[in-house]
Amino acid sequence: MTFKHTFAAFLIAASGIAFGADAPAKKDAAAEPPGQGTKYSEEGADTCLACHGEDAKVLAIFKTKHANRADKRTPFAGLQCEACHGPGAKHADAGGDAAAINSQKANSWVPVAERNKMCLGCHQGGARMGWHGSAHDANQLACASCHKVHAAHDPVLAKKTQADACFACHRQQRADFQKPSSHPVRFGKLACSDCHSVHGSNAKAMLAKPTVNQTCHTCHADKRGPFLWEHAPVAEDCTLCHSAHGAPRPALLTKSPPLLCQSCHTHVHPSVPRTGAALPANGGAGAVFVVAGSCTNCHSQVHGSNHPSGVKLMR
Numbered sequence: 001m002t003f004k005h006t007f008a009a010f011l012i013a014a015s016g017i018a019f020g021a022d023a024p025a026k027k028d029a030a031a032e033p034p035g036q037g038t039k040y041s042e043e044g045a046d047t048c049l050a051c052h053g054e055d056a057k058v059l060a061i062f063k064t065k066h067a068n069r070a071d072k073r074t075p076f077a078g079l080q081c082e083a084c085h086g087p088g089a090k091h092a093d094a095g096g097d098a099a100a101i102n103s104q105k106a107n108s109w110v111p112v113a114e115r116n117k118m119c120l121g122c123h124q125g126g127a128r129m130g131w132h133g134s135a136h137d138a139n140q141l142a143c144a145s146c147h148k149v150h151a152a153h154d155p156v157l158a159k160k161t162q163a164d165a166c167f168a169c170h171r172q173q174r175a176d177f178q179k180p181s182s183h184p185v186r187f188g189k190l191a192c193s194d195c196h197s198v199h200g201s202n203a204k205a206m207l208a209k210p211t212v213n214q215t216c217h218t219c220h221a222d223k224r225g226p227f228l229w230e231h232a233p234v235a236e237d238c239t240l241c242h243s244a245h246g247a248p249r250p251a252l253l254t255k256s257p258p259l260l261c262q263s264c265h266t267h268v269h270p271s272v273p274r275t276g277a278a279l280p281a282n283g284g285a286g287a288v289f290v291v292a293g294s295c296t297n298c299h300s301q302v303h304g305s306n307h308p309s310g311v312k313l314m315r
């Protein structure tokens with residue numbers, strides 16, 4: 001970092017006005033406005049690699065799709081390093097001035113939106129259609145908050161390693177997926193992105209499908225029906241009874257029967273609350289309502305029934 005700016009120039013730099021594409025390119029790098037400048041390096045990647053060519057992390061990008069020069073759309077078929085890092089002549093001429101390059105790193109002086117713009121220039125379409133205004137965009141995430149571009153394999157793209165990239169910020173979810181009953185994310189059998197569109201979606205919680213149930217049905221098609229005898233809450237929202245991530249009870253249940261069922265059904269056959277008082281040891285005679293599967297001892301078809309006489313969800 002060099003401090004050769006005047007105080008006035010410093011104020012302009014601090015206000016962020018000077019960073020932009022309109023500044024005229026100057027022959028003399030020292031006379032460029034503060035910020036990155038607009039001049040690209042003379043030799044592209046070769047200029048950069050003269051100084052960065054020994055850095056194994058930097059070089060790992062040559063093992064990725066981005067380095068495929070046969071594919072006209074890739075950075076290395078075009079501006080190369082500077083497709084993502086922006087014009088680099090000023091940085092190079094100054095012997096590596098960090099204040100003159102878009103580092104794409106979390107501690108960069110370049111605003112997040114300007115960093116992401118470099119990527120979105122090529123990746124605007126497809127899954128990124130919903131990026132602007134998504135929870136991640138609104139919370140100032142950079143593309144590089146999740147993606148490792150200088151790595152032979154980007155961990156966030158693989159089922160087995162994706163969750164760790166998310167858990168860096170989502171601590172509560174890390175705890176949920178450790179619970180005794182949980183979707184087997186920590187065994188790499190499914191990924192967060194099987195249920196979520198992390199670049200943004202119109203559904204709540206950035207779900208991959210428009211509703212919770214449609215998301216669940218992609219894998220649990222048997223719960224979709226149609227059923228002759230439907231159980232209303234199942235058709236409405238699986239999360240009325242299940243946690244999506246993990247729970248301390250079997251089958252990801254939010255509560256155990258009978259409590260689970262009694263949270264909606266209060267006035268059913270013998271209209272008494274089914275609690276521990278029903279156990280023989282406590283003088284009751286309704287053990288079947290409380291032990292084992294409780295209500296599901298008899299109402300085993302909680303998700304709906306196709307049996308002609310399954311109206312009470314018992315067969």
Ligand code: HEC
Pocket residue numbers: 001041044045047048049050051052081082085087088089091092093094095096097098101102103104105108
């Ligand atoms: C003359 C040597 C030299 C050249 C040429 C050079 N760099 Fe650098 N670069 C450096 C040095 C030294 C640093 C470390 C600066 C620091 O940490 O203050 C650096 C740092 C960086 C950083 C990280 C900045 C940060 O904030 O951590 C990036 C990104 C970078 N260079 C990209 C490039 C690109 C792209 C090019 C080609 C356009 C390039 N460099 C050309 C010397 C060079």
Ligand code: HEC
Pocket residue numbers: 045048049052057058061066075076080081082083084085103104105106144149150
């Ligand atoms: C596809 C976009 C892309 C291209 C192309 C690219 N980089 Fe990067 N580069 C990034 C991102 C994103 C980061 C931030 C990495 C991080 O946070 O770990 C980065 C980080 C760096 C760093 C800082 C590393 C550190 O740990 O401090 C250097 C130096 C660097 N790049 C140099 C280069 C050079 C040299 C080239 C060309 C050979 C290049 N980059 C090509 C996206 C790119």
Ligand code: HEC
Pocket residue numbers: 065066071073074075078083084104118119120121122123143144147149154157
């Ligand atoms: C000059 C255009 C360009 C720029 C800039 C660019 N990319 Fe790419 N990117 C591509 C192309 C082309 C592919 C290969 C797509 C394919 O094969 O389908 C790709 C692939 C990817 C992939 C998938 C990699 C894989 O192994 O499947 C990710 C993730 C990605 N880019 C992220 C980024 C990020 C993050 C940035 C900004 C730091 C960025 N890209 C900048 C053109 C670009």
Ligand code: HEC
Pocket residue numbers: 116119120123126127128131136141142143144145146147156157162193197198199
């Ligand atoms: C919250 C983490 C996260 C952020 C932030 C993020 N991504 Fe991704 N990205 C992922 C995950 C997970 C995948 C793989 C699953 C998928 O495609 O949804 C992915 C896949 C991709 C792919 C390859 C598959 C495809 O859809 O073409 C590209 C390209 C990509 N991201 C670009 C970007 C760009 C550009 C940004 C910044 C605007 C960005 N990502 C921000 C997590 C993230």
Ligand code: HEC
Pocket residue numbers: 135136139141145146156162165166167168169170192193196198204205206
């Ligand atoms: C750099 C931190 C960071 C990383 C990494 C990250 N997130 Fe987020 N995520 C946030 C923030 C901040 C929010 C918004 C506040 C909140 O809901 O917690 C958010 C929100 C979400 C939401 C809720 C959206 C809503 O509308 O309620 C989902 C789902 C999500 N992230 C999934 C993921 C997944 C999956 C990954 C990994 C591929 C990931 N996140 C990686 C920071 C991060």
Ligand code: HEC
Pocket residue numbers: 163166167170173177183185190191192193194195196205207212215239244245
């Ligand atoms: C089996 C599908 C599924 C998987 C896998 C999944 N989620 Fe979710 N997630 C959901 C559903 C459904 C919701 C909405 C819950 C609700 O409506 O109460 C949600 C909500 C969220 C939220 C919003 C806050 C909250 O907890 O309700 C975050 C953040 C989140 N998920 C992050 C993640 C992360 C990180 C991963 C991977 C480690 C992940 N999810 C894996 C289905 C899933």
Ligand code: HEC
Pocket residue numbers: 181182183184189190194195212215216217218219220238239242243244250251252
């Ligand atoms: C990407 C596929 C996928 C999606 C989407 C999905 N699941 Fe699962 N689900 C699984 C897998 C895999 C298992 C574990 C099955 C096993 O261990 O035999 C599972 C298990 C379960 C279990 C039983 C857990 C246990 O401990 O017995 C419940 C309940 C469940 N899922 C509910 C849901 C709900 C609710 C949703 C929607 C929010 C959903 N699933 C979405 C793949 C998925």
Ligand code: HEC
Pocket residue numbers: 213216217220223224231233234235237238239240241242251253257293296300302303
């Ligand atoms: C009214 C409460 C309720 C709703 C709503 C509900 N379930 Fe369940 N689910 C249960 C109960 C109770 C069990 C445990 C079954 C048992 O003990 O026999 C269970 C078990 C499961 C299981 C594991 C055992 C099996 O049958 O495969 C899966 C998977 C499952 N539910 C998926 C779903 C999906 C997907 C939805 C939404 C379409 C959903 N559930 C809605 C109460 C419910």
Ligand code: HEC
Pocket residue numbers: 231232233240241257260261262263264265295296299302311312313
């Ligand atoms: C979120 C609320 C909710 C939960 C939790 C719930 N139910 Fe239901 N259940 C309903 C609704 C609503 C109906 C439809 C009632 C109607 O048509 O009069 C229904 C219908 C039924 C019926 C058929 C009733 C009839 O009149 O034909 C049975 C049996 C039943 N539920 C058993 C259970 C059992 C067992 C559980 C626990 C595993 C349970 N329910 C959990 C809301 C719930």
Ligand code: HEC
Pocket residue numbers: 258261262265268269274288289294295296297298299312
């Ligand atoms: C011993 C078997 C058994 C157990 C255990 C049981 N039920 Fe039932 N349940 C029945 C039978 C049989 C009927 C049908 C009664 C009828 O048709 O008049 C019924 C009917 C119902 C109905 C429909 C009421 C109506 O007016 O038709 C609901 C709702 C219901 N049970 C909920 C529950 C809940 C909640 C639990 C757990 C607290 C539970 N059941 C435990 C046998 C059982």
